[in-house]
Amino acid sequence: MPAPAHLLPAPPPLTELECDLARWADDGGPLHEPRPRPQAAQWLRISAALGERLPELAGREDVIVTCEPGTRSGAPAAFYPALAQLEIDAALFAPLNPATIRPTQVGDELRYPAAWGAFTHEAAHAAHSRWSTPAALRGTALDAAAQLLEEARVEKAHLARRPGDRGFLRAAIQSLVLPDFTSQTPTDPWQAGAAAGLILARRDAGILDPDETQPLNEALTTLLGPDLLNTLAQIWTAAHATADDDAQAMIKHAEAWCQALGATPEAPEPAPAPTGSRGELADVVGKIAAAVAANEAEQAAAQARASAASSTRARAKAAQAAHARQAAEIARKVFTPGARPFTPESQRSKARYAPSPVTGTRPPTAGEKAAAGRLARALRAAAYRERTVTVTASAVPPGRLSMRGALARDAQKAAGALPTAQPWIRTQRRQGPTPPLRVGVAVDVSGSMHAAAAPIASAAWIIAKAAALTDPDSRTATIAYRRALTAITAPGRTPARVTEFDADGGGHSLAEAADALTASLDLATPGAGRLLVIASDGRYRADEATRAADRITTLRAAGCAVLWLAFEPDPRPLPGATLLELTDPAQAVTAIGKAATAALAATNP
Incomplete structure (x- = not known):
C-alpha cells in the first residue's frame, strides 16, 4: 500500500531500548529521564485540546488523543481501536507555532486544514470502524x-x-x-x-x-x-x-x-516485479x-467574494439602521411642540443664529378651501384600486349554471363514473382597500425663494388639508428649510390656518428635511400612497445637492413619488424628482393636483 497502515489493533511492539529501560526499572535502577523535547508542553496542551474536540467528530468521549513529533505507527496519524487511542504527528501543523494553535476555538482549524483533515479521518475510524x-x-x-x-x-x-x-x-x-x-x-x-x-x-x-x-x-x-x-x-x-x-x-x-x-x-501483498515500470501512476x-x-x-475565491459581499451587505444594513435612527432623532427635534428651528450638524459651523421663518398665520381663503376639496378628490382617485374578481367552480349552487358542465356531469353519472364536473360558476368581486396617503412637503425658504413664499405657503396648506380630507388615516407634514429646519405642519395635525413665512435665509438642508419627513410619515415603508413634494429652485452647493439627491434616490427606490415644484425660471431639480414648473402662482393648486395625482397613480403604494 502507498502509506503505512494507520488502523491498528495495538501500538507497534516496544523497541529494544524501551525493553531495556523497562527491565532496568524493574531491577530497581533509577528511572529513565527522556531527553526533553522542544515545546513538549505546548504539544501536550494541543493533545488535550484535540481530545476535547473529538467527541463532536466521533461521538465518543473515551478516546485519548496524542499529538507530538512523530508517531509510533509511522503514519501521519493513526487510531488504535483496542486501546481507544488516537495519535497525530505534530509535523502536520507546520509551519505554525504551537503556541498559536487553539483547537478548542471553533474555526481555528481553518488555519491547518490538512492536520484537521487527518484528525477528522481518524475520528471517522473511531466512530465507524x-x-x-x-x-x-x-x-x-x-x-x-x-x-x-x-x-x-x-x-x-x-x-x-x-x-x-x-x-x-x-x-x-x-x-x-x-x-x-x-x-x-x-x-x-x-x-x-x-x-x-x-x-x-x-x-x-x-x-x-x-x-x-x-x-x-x-x-x-x-x-x-x-x-x-x-x-x-x-x-x-x-x-x-x-x-x-x-x-x-x-x-x-x-x-x-x-x-x-x-x-x-x-x-502477503503481491510484490512488484523487479523489472516492472514505475512512475505512471504518480504522473496521473x-x-x-x-x-x-x-x-x-x-x-476559496468564491467564498472570499461571498464573504466580502456579506460584509458589505452587513455594513450597508448597519449604516441604514444608523441613518434611520439619526432621521428619527431629527424628526423628534423638528416636530416637538414649541421647538425652535433645528440646525443639522452639517450646517452648524456656518449658522450663528437660526430664527424662525414663520411670520404669522391667517385664515384660508374660499379659493384655498375649494382647491383643497378638489385636490382631495384627485388624490382619492389616484389612490383608488380596482376591484378584484375571483371565479370559482363548484358542484352545487350558488352561482351561474354552465350547461356544458351540467351535461358533462350527467354523462359521467350515466356512465357510472364518479362525477367530477363542476357546473356552477360563481364570480365574486371584492373592493380592494384604498390605501391612506402620506404626503411630506419640504419648502425652500432661502433668499432665492422670496418671490415664491406666498404661493408656496398657500400650496402647503392646501396639500395638508387635502390629504386629511381623503382618509382619516392619511397624514401630512410640512418643513421649511434653509440652514435650519422649521416645522410648519406637524404629522397627524390638520392645519386650521395658513402659515406664512419669509424666505430670506441661507443654506439648504434638504437632505435632513427629507430624513425628518421620511421618519415621521414612513415615506419609505410600503402600505400607503406616498408623496414627497419639494418646492425649491435647486440652487444648492455641490455637497448639499449630493446629499439631497441620495435621499431622493432612496425614496424612489422604496416606491415613494417625488414631485419638484419650481416657481422661478431656470430651475435646477435634483435627479429622480418629477419637475413641475409654475410660471403663474395662481395656477399652482391645479397644477400640483394634476402632478400629484399622476405621481401617485404611477407609484405602487
Missing part, C-alpha cells in the same frame, strides 16, 4: 485490501453525519494521500487497484469530484481494463453500504478484491492533485 481483521489474517493481502476499502467507507459514513467536514477530508487527501504515489510506485495491477480504492472510491463517496479523478479513471481503464475496474467499483460500492460492525461482510469484500486482482488472500495522480488544488482555490 467497529470491526477488525481476524488475528490470523493480519499482514496478509486480505488485511491490506480490507483496510483499503475501510478508508473511503468510514469517510462516506462520516460525511453522512457531518457534511461540513468535506473540505478538511479533501485537504488531507491532497496533502497526505496523493503524494504517496511517487515515481517509485510500481505500475502493476495491485498498486493500480490501490489507486482506485483510495481515490476513485472517494469520488463515489462524495469527497472528490468526478472531473478531478477523470485522468485516473481513464488511465486505470487502460491499465486494468473496463471490466476489472467495474468489478472493483462494485466491490467498494458494496463496502460503502456495509454496516460499521459487519466484519464478515468486509472480509468478503476484501476476498473479492484479492480475487479480482489475482492475489492470494492468505498470502499528479494531475488529480493539480485539479483538486485548482478547485479548492476557486472555491
Whole structure:
C-alpha cells in the first residue's frame, strides 16, 4: 500500500531500548529521564485540546488523543481501536507555532486544514470502524485490501453525519494521500487497484469530484481494463453500504478484491516485479492533485467574494439602521411642540443664529378651501384600486349554471363514473382597500425663494388639508428649510390656518428635511400612497445637492413619488424628482393636483 497502515489493533511492539529501560526499572535502577523535547508542553496542551474536540467528530468521549513529533505507527496519524487511542504527528501543523494553535476555538482549524483533515479521518475510524481483521489474517493481502476499502467507507459514513467536514477530508487527501504515489510506485495491477480504492472510491463517496479523478479513471481503464475496474467499483460500492460492525461482510469484500486482482488472500501483498515500470501512476495522480488544488482555490475565491459581499451587505444594513435612527432623532427635534428651528450638524459651523421663518398665520381663503376639496378628490382617485374578481367552480349552487358542465356531469353519472364536473360558476368581486396617503412637503425658504413664499405657503396648506380630507388615516407634514429646519405642519395635525413665512435665509438642508419627513410619515415603508413634494429652485452647493439627491434616490427606490415644484425660471431639480414648473402662482393648486395625482397613480403604494 502507498502509506503505512494507520488502523491498528495495538501500538507497534516496544523497541529494544524501551525493553531495556523497562527491565532496568524493574531491577530497581533509577528511572529513565527522556531527553526533553522542544515545546513538549505546548504539544501536550494541543493533545488535550484535540481530545476535547473529538467527541463532536466521533461521538465518543473515551478516546485519548496524542499529538507530538512523530508517531509510533509511522503514519501521519493513526487510531488504535483496542486501546481507544488516537495519535497525530505534530509535523502536520507546520509551519505554525504551537503556541498559536487553539483547537478548542471553533474555526481555528481553518488555519491547518490538512492536520484537521487527518484528525477528522481518524475520528471517522473511531466512530465507524467497529470491526477488525481476524488475528490470523493480519499482514496478509486480505488485511491490506480490507483496510483499503475501510478508508473511503468510514469517510462516506462520516460525511453522512457531518457534511461540513468535506473540505478538511479533501485537504488531507491532497496533502497526505496523493503524494504517496511517487515515481517509485510500481505500475502493476495491485498498486493500480490501490489507486482506485483510495481515490476513485472517494469520488463515489462524495469527497472528490468526478472531473478531478477523470485522468485516473481513464488511465486505470487502460491499465486494468473496463471490466476489472467495474468489478472493483462494485466491490467498494458494496463496502460503502456495509454496516460499521459487519466484519464478515468486509472480509468478503476484501476476498473479492484479492480475487479480482489475482492475489492470494492468505498470502502477503503481491510484490512488484523487479523489472516492472514505475512512475505512471504518480504522473496521473499528479494531475488529480493539480485539479483538486485548482478547485479548492476557486472555491476559496468564491467564498472570499461571498464573504466580502456579506460584509458589505452587513455594513450597508448597519449604516441604514444608523441613518434611520439619526432621521428619527431629527424628526423628534423638528416636530416637538414649541421647538425652535433645528440646525443639522452639517450646517452648524456656518449658522450663528437660526430664527424662525414663520411670520404669522391667517385664515384660508374660499379659493384655498375649494382647491383643497378638489385636490382631495384627485388624490382619492389616484389612490383608488380596482376591484378584484375571483371565479370559482363548484358542484352545487350558488352561482351561474354552465350547461356544458351540467351535461358533462350527467354523462359521467350515466356512465357510472364518479362525477367530477363542476357546473356552477360563481364570480365574486371584492373592493380592494384604498390605501391612506402620506404626503411630506419640504419648502425652500432661502433668499432665492422670496418671490415664491406666498404661493408656496398657500400650496402647503392646501396639500395638508387635502390629504386629511381623503382618509382619516392619511397624514401630512410640512418643513421649511434653509440652514435650519422649521416645522410648519406637524404629522397627524390638520392645519386650521395658513402659515406664512419669509424666505430670506441661507443654506439648504434638504437632505435632513427629507430624513425628518421620511421618519415621521414612513415615506419609505410600503402600505400607503406616498408623496414627497419639494418646492425649491435647486440652487444648492455641490455637497448639499449630493446629499439631497441620495435621499431622493432612496425614496424612489422604496416606491415613494417625488414631485419638484419650481416657481422661478431656470430651475435646477435634483435627479429622480418629477419637475413641475409654475410660471403663474395662481395656477399652482391645479397644477400640483394634476402632478400629484399622476405621481401617485404611477407609484405602487
